[in-house]
Amino acid sequence: MGQAKNVKSGKTKTIKRVDKTRLLENLPGVVYRCANDRDWTMLDISHGCIDLFEYQPEELIGNKVVSYSNLIEPEDRNMVFNEVQKAIDEHKSFIVEYRIRTASGKIKWVWEQGVGIFSDDGKLLSLEGYITELTEARILSKEEKYRLLVENIKDAIVISQFDRFIFFNKQFASMLGYTSAELTMMDYRDVYTNTGIEILRERSARRNRGEDVPSQYETVFKRKDGTEIDVEANITIINYKGSTATFAAIRDISDRKKVELEIQKQKQYFEALYTSSPGAIVSVDMHHHIIDVNPQFERLFGYSLSEVKGKNIDDIIVPKDLLKDAKNTTKLIQKGGATVKEAKRLRKDGSLVDVSIGGAPIIVDGKQIGIIAVYMDITAIRDAEEEVRKQKQYFESLFNSASDAIVSLDLTGNVVSVNPHFEKLFGYKRADIYGKNLDSFIVKKDKIEDASIVTKTVQDGDVAHFERKRECKDGSFVDVSVSGAPIIVDGEYVGVLAIYRDITERKRTEEALATERNLMRTLIDHLPDAIYVKNKGCQKTLSNPADCQNMGAASESVVLGKTDFDFYPSDLAVLFQADDQQIIETGKPILNREEKTTRPDGTIGWQVSSKIPLKDSEGRIIGLVGIGHDITERKKAEEERERIISELQKALHQVNTLSGLIPICANCKKIRDDQGYWSDVELYISKHSDAEFSHGLCNDCMKKLYPEQYDRLRAQGKLKGN
Numbered sequence: 001m002g003q004a005k006n007v008k009s010g011k012t013k014t015i016k017r018v019d020k021t022r023l024l025e026n027l028p029g030v031v032y033r034c035a036n037d038r039d040w041t042m043l044d045i046s047h048g049c050i051d052l053f054e055y056q057p058e059e060l061i062g063n064k065v066v067s068y069s070n071l072i073e074p075e076d077r078n079m080v081f082n083e084v085q086k087a088i089d090e091h092k093s094f095i096v097e098y099r100i101r102t103a104s105g106k107i108k109w110v111w112e113q114g115v116g117i118f119s120d121d122g123k124l125l126s127l128e129g130y131i132t133e134l135t136e137a138r139i140l141s142k143e144e145k146y147r148l149l150v151e152n153i154k155d156a157i158v159i160s161q162f163d164r165f166i167f168f169n170k171q172f173a174s175m176l177g178y179t180s181a182e183l184t185m186m187d188y189r190d191v192y193t194n195t196g197i198e199i200l201r202e203r204s205a206r207r208n209r210g211e212d213v214p215s216q217y218e219t220v221f222k223r224k225d226g227t228e229i230d231v232e233a234n235i236t237i238i239n240y241k242g243s244t245a246t247f248a249a250i251r252d253i254s255d256r257k258k259v260e261l262e263i264q265k266q267k268q269y270f271e272a273l274y275t276s277s278p279g280a281i282v283s284v285d286m287h288h289h290i291i292d293v294n295p296q297f298e299r300l301f302g303y304s305l306s307e308v309k310g311k312n313i314d315d316i317i318v319p320k321d322l323l324k325d326a327k328n329t330t331k332l333i334q335k336g337g338a339t340v341k342e343a344k345r346l347r348k349d350g351s352l353v354d355v356s357i358g359g360a361p362i363i364v365d366g367k368q369i370g371i372i373a374v375y376m377d378i379t380a381i382r383d384a385e386e387e388v389r390k391q392k393q394y395f396e397s398l399f400n401s402a403s404d405a406i407v408s409l410d411l412t413g414n415v416v417s418v419n420p421h422f423e424k425l426f427g428y429k430r431a432d433i434y435g436k437n438l439d440s441f442i443v444k445k446d447k448i449e450d451a452s453i454v455t456k457t458v459q460d461g462d463v464a465h466f467e468r469k470r471e472c473k474d475g476s477f478v479d480v481s482v483s484g485a486p487i488i489v490d491g492e493y494v495g496v497l498a499i500y501r502d503i504t505e506r507k508r509t510e511e512a513l514a515t516e517r518n519l520m521r522t523l524i525d526h527l528p529d530a531i532y533v534k535n536k537g538c539q540k541t542l543s544n545p546a547d548c549q550n551m552g553a554a555s556e557s558v559v560l561g562k563t564d565f566d567f568y569p570s571d572l573a574v575l576f577q578a579d580d581q582q583i584i585e586t587g588k589p590i591l592n593r594e595e596k597t598t599r600p601d602g603t604i605g606w607q608v609s610s611k612i613p614l615k616d617s618e619g620r621i622i623g624l625v626g627i628g629h630d631i632t633e634r635k636k637a638e639e640e641r642e643r644i645i646s647e648l649q650k651a652l653h654q655v656n657t658l659s660g661l662i663p664i665c666a667n668c669k670k671i672r673d674d675q676g677y678w679s680d681v682e683l684y685i686s687k688h689s690d691a692e693f694s695h696g697l698c699n700d701c702m703k704k705l706y707p708e709q710y711d712r713l714r715a716q717g718k719l720k721g722n
Contacts (some may be wrong), residue, residue, distance in 0.1 A: 029132030034087065036116070036127055038081065039067035043126060052110070052133055054103035073099040073107070075215070075236030075247070087122060088116045097134065107239065109134040156250035160188045161240055175231075177224035177251055193220045193228055218253065232256040280355075280375040283362065288330055289311050291370065300355075300377055302348030311371070317345045319352065333359040333371045345375065354382045405480075405500040408487065413437050413455050416495060425480075425502055427473030438498075442470045458484040458496045469504065479507045530607070530628035533614065538563050538580045541623065550607075550628065554601025569598055579611060583624050587613045592712060594631065604637040608708070634706070647695070648682030 035041040049055055059065035073078055076098040087094035093115040100108050105303040114129020156172035158165055173180055176191055189197060191534055201315040207213050216234045223229055234249040274281055280297035284290050290308045298304055301317055308316050318326040322343060329339055338360040344352045355375040360368040366656035399406055399438045402430050405422035409415060416434045426442055433441055443451040447468070458464050459596045464484040469477045480500040487495040524531050526580040534540055543551075543559040551567035553559045564573040579590055589612040597605045607628040664681075671684040680688075699719055703710045713719050 029130055031128075031130055033117075033126050033128045034068065036084070036124055039063055039069045040127075042068055052108070052131065053100065054101075054106075060438060071100045071102075075238065075439075084114070084127070088127075089646060093120075144540060154251075156252075158248050158250060159238075159240060159245050161245035163187050163189070166240070166245070175223075175229065175250065176221060182224075191221050193222045196220045196222070201545070221250075230254050244608050251563055277374070278376070279358075280377070281372065282313060282375075283370055283372045284313050285370045286334060286368070288314060288334075288371070290316070297375070300347075300353065300375060301345070317347075319344060319346050329357075329359065330371065332394070333361055333373075334368075337361075342378065354378045356381075402499075405502075407438060407500075409438060409455075409496040409498065411459060411493065411495060413439065413452075413459075413496070416439075425472070425478065425500065426470070442472075444469070454482075454484065455496065458486055458498075459491060459493065461486050470500065479503045528630070530626075530630075532559075532626050533623060534580060534626065535623040536584055536621070538577050550597070550599070550605075567600075572598060580624060583611050583613050584621055587621055589613065592708075595628075605630065605632040607631055631717070672687070 002348075013280050023099045026501050028048070030052055031046040032042060033044045035043060037399075041063050042057075043062075045057045045060055047057060049057055049060060053060070055066065055073060059357045060068060069077060078097050080096055082332060084094050093113060095111070095113045097109065097111050100110055102646055110131050111134050112129055112131045116125050117125045117128055119125055149309070153169070154171065155167045157167075158172045158173050159167040165186065165188055168180075168183060170180075173183055176183070184633060189200070192200065199217070199219045203213050203217065215236060216232065218230065218232050221229045223232050224296060230253050231251045232251045234251075236247040237247050238247045240247075240443040266703055268402060274294050277294060277296055280300040281294040282290060282297055283292045289310050290313055293305050293308065294302070303316065314323060314326045325343070329341065332339060338358075340356065340358045342354065342356050345355050345357075354377070356378045358374045358376075360372055361368045362372050386673055399417075399419050402419055402421060405421050406417060406419045408417045414435050415430075418428070418430050419435070430440060439448055439451045439455065451468075454466065463486075464482070467479065467481050470480050470482075479502070481503045483499045483501075485497050486493050487497050495564070502603040524542075524544045527544065528546055530550050531542075531544045532547045533542035537560050540559050540563070541561075542555070543556045545556075548554070548556060548559055551559060553567070559567075564576045567573075568576065583590060589610070591610045591612075593609050595607055595609045599605050607630050609625050609626065609628050611626045614625050616622050662684075664670070665672075665678065669681055671681055672678050673687075697705065699710070702713075702719075710719070
């Protein structure tokens with residue numbers, strides 16, 4: 001220690017060796033210069049170390065035999081180091097009291113005062129100071145202070161030795177809920193939970209492996225009532241009455257653990273929120289440089305954190321033409337403001353994206369340290385808004401150009417809006433009826449109640465369809481088809497939409513069709529021919545009185561839905577149904593076919609039957625129409641003629657050969673016999689010849705007597721001559 005430096009001036013003063021030696025030899029302690037390291041490596045030390053430490057100066061200088069740090073009791077080393085470092089940081093001197101162990105193993109309390117020596121440029125060069133042993137009175141005073149401290153400190157203090165508690169303060173007993181007598185009799189391990197025991201074993205195993213085990217650790221105690229308590233223990237191994245003991249300062253950290261757990265939950269929540277947020281989140285410092293981004297930011301803009309960290313956020317994602325506005329926004333937030341706005345931002349691939357930006361300052365301990373910004377991709381929202389705009393235009397166009405009259409009402413039945421066709425149909429302008437009750441304008445007074453009931457039904461959420469007459473502004477009435485439906489917005493009924501279709505022409509058409517249908521039915525019901533309609537199942541859906549009579553039915557209601565099997569013998573019904581099915585399947589009609597029938601009274605009848613397929617508006621066969629013309633009387637006449645002709649033929653067969661002149665009437669064609677009597681030709685010839693007659697009709701007679709058969713045979717090419 002040949003030189004000393006003035007801490008303030010930095011000037012070096014030379015001290016004569018003789019003065020220094022005399023000074024050091026007369027001091028009751030140690031003067032030193034050492035390095036500021038964990039070993040307190042001595043650079044120079046006075047001979048007072050021989051009495052105080054029981055080591056020669058050369059044994060301590062440069063840590064030749066032992067370092068000064070090794071002389072300090074282990075439990076005091078961190079305290080000494082921390083106190084010295086604190087003073088150096090503040091460029092102040094330090095005073096510290098602690099225990100040392102001499103070369104012979106004796107424990108001494110020492111008092112030390114020192115200061116840091118700095119160069120002109122502020123660099124720490126070394127430490128210089130003075131160490132002396134505390135007097136016994138000072139030590140006793142110190143022990144009294146420790147006693148008072150132990151008794152009044154909030155933490156639990158305990159010393160254990162030979163697996164027993166040999167000392168503890170009242171806070172330790174209160175913490176665990178035991179009396180002092182109970183604790184004195186307990187094994188120290190009895191206050192640990194299973195978890196605490198495992199922690200003890202793990203620390204012991206590490207110590208046995210030669211590892212450095214921290215003196216401070218957390219463990220779990222068990223109270224007398226069985227409840228658990230989280231504690232923090234600061235352990236020091238001491239020499240107590242000549243044997244090793246454990247000194248522990250125990251602090252209840254249950255509340256701190258709860259706070260830490262809550263903080264951890266909040267941290268996890270924030271991290272989860274930050275990581276899984278649908279918004280792209282970025283945090284920047286006060287210079288607008290990126291600190292962190294979440295995964296959604298990477299997905300939205302295409303940049304990874306490594307690509308943008310430390311770079312200016314505005315330079316990365318803001319289009320050049322929007323840069324000024326973006327920087328102004330950032331500055332606003334930097335001054336403590338918050339903002340929400342919509343803008344376009346630039347992706348890594350050069351494309352633009354519509355985003356909603358929320359920005360706010362990051363404040364820690366009352367000081368703003370940065371900015372957090374959240375970017376929400378609103379492309380879908382913009383697309384939806386565009387779609388809504390288009391839909392709005394579409395519905396407005398539909399509303400305004402609809403050929404039906406449309407009106408919207410509020411929940412009280414007052415007019416909100418009408419379309420042009422409503423104005424055209426009823427003659428009222430929107431301004432005439434806006435905000436007024438619709439029924440009072442277009443409903444007859446005696447029908448108001450009916451209209452109100454319908455409106456109330458729709459207001460309650462039902463859909464209504466009905467036809468009524470409504471009144472126009474000029475007093476005329478119009479037939480309308482009305483459709484009403486509730487207007488629902490966000491699940492709530494907000495009004496009613498009514499559509500009025502002018503059905504005047506349809507009503508006229510329906511009335512005309514009804515008249516024609518009535519006329520047709522009247523005609524069908526009064527024709528002497530049987531007329532009927534069958535569906536594809538051969539069931540009758542129409543039967544006029546003549547057809548009912550043929551089946552022996554009292555009315556059409558008896559016939560409808562039934563088949564021929566319900567009225568005719570099965571052999572005839574089979575034939576009828578076969579014809580019906582053939583027509584339905586092939587679509588080919590049966591025309592003018594003579595059919596033999598059995599009447600309900602058992603008599604045999606004949607009819608000319610025609611059946612044609614019935615088709616719907618699309619040309620599909622849905623059944624058939626049948627017409628039956630009764631020819632029973634004609635058949636009887638034909639049978640009678642056949643009988644007469646047969647008899648004539650027999651007579652002719654008996655007639656002799658005729659010769660000479662035969663007188664015949666020019667008008668009725670009768671022949672006069674030899675006796676002067678006039679006889680029919682057939683009778684005369686049969687008497688006078690062997691000729692026989694076969695009966696038939698000439699073309700002229702057939703045409704005159706049986707025009708239908710004549711036409712049919714002629715059409716078939718079976719008639720010869722004229």
